[in-house]
Amino acid sequence: MRKTRSTSAFRLNLPATSANLGPAFDAAALAFDMHLSLEARVASDDSIIATGRDTDICGKLENHLILTTYREVMQAAGQPAPALAIKIRNEIPIGKGCGSSAAARLAGISLANHYGDLCWRDEQIVGEASRREHHPDNAAACWMGGITVARMAGEAEAQIVRVHPKGNWPLLLAVPPDPLSTEEARKVLPTQYSRADAVTNVQNSMLLLAAFIQGKPELLTNALEDRIHQPYRARLCPLLPALGELAGTPGVLGVALSGAGPSVLMFLDPRVKTSAKRTAAQVAAHLDHKKLSAELFFTAIADRGAASVSSRR
DSSP states (O other): OOOOGGGSEEEEEEEEEEESTTTOTTTEEEEEEEEEEEEEEEOSSOEEEEEESOHHHHTOOTTOHHHHHHHHHHHHTTOOOOOEEEEEEEOSOTTSSSSHHHHHHHHHHHHHHHHTTOOOOHHHHHHHHHHHHTSSHHHHHHHHOSEEEEEEETTTEEEEEEEOOOSOOEEEEEEOSSOOOHHHHHHTSOSOOOHHHHHHHHHHHHHHHHHHHHTOGGGHHHHTOOSSSHHHHTTTOTHHHHHHTTTTSTTEEEEEEOTTSSSEEEEEOTTOOSOHHHHHHHHHHHHHHTTOOOEEEEEEBOSOOOEEEEEOO
16 A cells, blocks of 8 residues: 555755855855755654764754754644654755755755645745744755745745846855854844945845846956945954955956855856866965865856655555
8 A cells, every 4th residue: 555645755955055145145045066965764763874074963863953843843733743764965064154054944844844744835945944044045045946035024934036047157165174153153243234335235236136147247246245244254254355355366256255154155257268177276275375274166056956756655
């Protein structure tokens, strides 16, 4: 006899994300090609097998963000939460501004949606993750893919617009050794801003969106300028001012803090004939000169967001 949906195997693939994108603070994000892959089955007891990056965190059963979110959503929906055997393959750096917590929360919500037969729409799933994250940008990009602009619509749902960037947008991600909590990064932000700073960020955000929509990479160097969060977080994220010196140089369109940091996302210039590997070597040499270290990853905007395939046996 075929099993019901609530006991079938569940698979999910969630991309890493980079939020804020310079001036688009708490409003825009992009998904990129690093992933958290998950497979779950109903079991007699909870268990997690983790491979890939940060297995010490991903494989720790106690206070696991995916399982905790899953149980909380099931409880709120008045549904029993069956124990799950979960396999995780993680590529996303944890605690380094690449959307790892949004991906984990979305994974937990998706498990509840599946095993609780909740039938939630995209707006509800992203809204629940955004409520828990306290901002919608990472969750929207992770779920929808591409570049997204998002805002909360009340407490339960998110309004999301997915942007299909025109042209080729190669990326180089610089990941430092040490993590930085979003809470710590938020503490350094002021409570008020001048009108000039606010207007500049609105202008640059609009210019940035136009650059992606119309495929105009030449706009990016100026469009990524931010006055709302990056100047204040720079002392916590030394990669940002160091790599910011390369913005507008041959091969590098612009630089932005990835999420709240400390990782930095570099937009490479597809029009320059210099190879991406040579650009990366120049970036590595620049960091070495600054006595800074970082892992460098070539990546690209991920067109697909979270995609699940459940199998019934």
